[in-house]
Amino acid sequence: MTFQNPxxxxxxxxxxxxxxxxVKWRRLGEPSIRFSTTTAYARKAAKTWRVRLIHAPFxxxxxxxxxxxxxxxxxxxxxxxxxxxxxxIDIMLAMDVSTSMLALDFEPNRIEAAxxxxxxxxxxxxxxxxxxxxxxxxxxxxxxxxxxHTSLLNLLNNVRTDLAATGLIEDGTAxxxxxxxxxxxxxxxxxxxxxxxxxxxxSKVVILLTDGSNNRGDISPMTAAEIAKQFGIRVYTxxxxxxGIVNYPMNVGGTVQTMPVQxxxxxxxxxxxxxxxxxxxxxxxxGKELRKIYQDIDKLEKTKFNVRKFDKHYExxxxxxxxxxxxxxxxxxxxxxxxRRLP
Numbered sequence: 239m240t241f242q243n244p245x246x247x248x249x250x251x252x253x254x255x256x257x258x259x260x261v262k263w264r265r266l267g268e269p270s271i272r273f274s275t276t277t278a279y280a281r282k283a284a285k286t287w288r289v290r291l292i293h294a295p296f297x298x299x300x301x302x303x304x305x306x307x308x309x310x311x312x313x314x315x316x317x318x319x320x321x322x323x324x325x326x327i328d329i330m331l332a333m334d335v336s337t338s339m340l341a342l343d344f345e346p347n348r349i350e351a352a353x354x355x356x357x358x359x360x361x362x363x364x365x366x367x368x369x370x371x372x373x374x375x376x377x378x379x380x381x382x383x384x385x386x387h388t389s390l391l392n393l394l395n396n397v398r399t400d401l402a403a404t405g406l407i408e409d410g411t412a413x414x415x416x417x418x419x420x421x422x423x424x425x426x427x428x429x430x431x432x433x434x435x436x437x438x439x440x441s442k443v444v445i446l447l448t449d450g451s452n453n454r455g456d457i458s459p460m461t462a463a464e465i466a467k468q469f470g471i472r473v474y475t476x477x478x479x480x481x482g483i484v485n486y487p488m489n490v491g492g493t494v495q496t497m498p499v500q501x502x503x504x505x506x507x508x509x510x511x512x513x514x515x516x517x518x519x520x521x522x523x524x525g526k527e528l529r530k531i532y533q534d535i536d537k538l539e540k541t542k543f544n545v546r547k548f549d550k551h552y553e554x555x556x557x558x559x560x561x562x563x564x565x566x567x568x569x570x571x572x573x574x575x576x577x578r579r580l581p
Contacts, residue, residue, distance in 0.1 A: 343485065
């Protein structure tokens with residue numbers, strides 16, 4: 239249900255001073271009988287049903303006014319028919335989770351900034367099939383391709399660099415392995431459905447984010463890029479972080495201290511990967527630039543919609559008008575018959 243004139247609901251604010259005046263009048267203006275003591279009589283006196291209904295006329299007047307306001311707001315219902323055709327895209331996020339992503343040149347650090355912006359990107363594409371690959375010295379799929387973005391966001395929020403820090407996976411930066419893992423997931427989506435068509439979206443994209451240079455893995459970055467090219471997968475690369483000396487948290491003597499370390503990023507290889515797959519290469523040195531990059535990618539890879547919609551609106555004030563009339567009549571009955579006062 240929608241309301242054609244919702245601004246009429248502002249009239250409901252008039253109920254506030256009315257309620258305040260009623261409460262004050264009840265306290266100051268009602269007649270009373272004084273007893274020599276109230277302990278023995280007033281406290282033990284039983285309340286009749288008329289006494290219990292003393293406030294009913296007031297509540298009914300408020301309800302009548304509220305229903306009249308709803309009528310003035312013109313409530314409407316509609317019968318709509320919509321046929322939507324959505325052409326979704328398959329997207330794999332390949333995110334570097336090596337310990338270097340703890341560098342403090344982003345707020346609060348590189349990994350948390352990357353997760354925050356990626357979450358916004360995912361939330362803005364509800365119709366796409368999105369998955370997540372994480373990599374350090376090794377790569378694995380954190381979340382397979384899915385349209386259940388709630389689960390995807392939960393798994394993204396659980397991404398930590400301590401996988402490499404605690405030795406669960408090898409530390410380092412295996413860009414080629416991370417890209418190959420993401421390409422493998424996208425490749426799996428292109429399966430024959432038995433009708434000669436391929437399952438999955440026509441457009442397939444990898445967004446590769448890293449802050450280092452490839453120094454681990456059995457697959458080189460350019461080999462992974464060639465594999466992506468063969469399957470028509472575009473790769474958007476993001477080099478995150480500043481080069482040179484950056485602050486980095488280190489465990490020294492049982493306490494975490496900030497130490498300056500050297501940061502190196504292989505921007506050249508990332509550009510070559512993007513160029514080989516008809517993608518784009520980006521550079522982010524702060525959170526604002528990183529957010530702008532994801533916004534640019536979102537515009538380049540926009541989902542297409544073809545929608546046909548038919549709406550027919552119907553006035554739906556009748557129930558509110560009937561409720562107003564009934565409450566008004568009940569108010570009169572309560573005041574003139576049930577709770578009638580002596581002059």
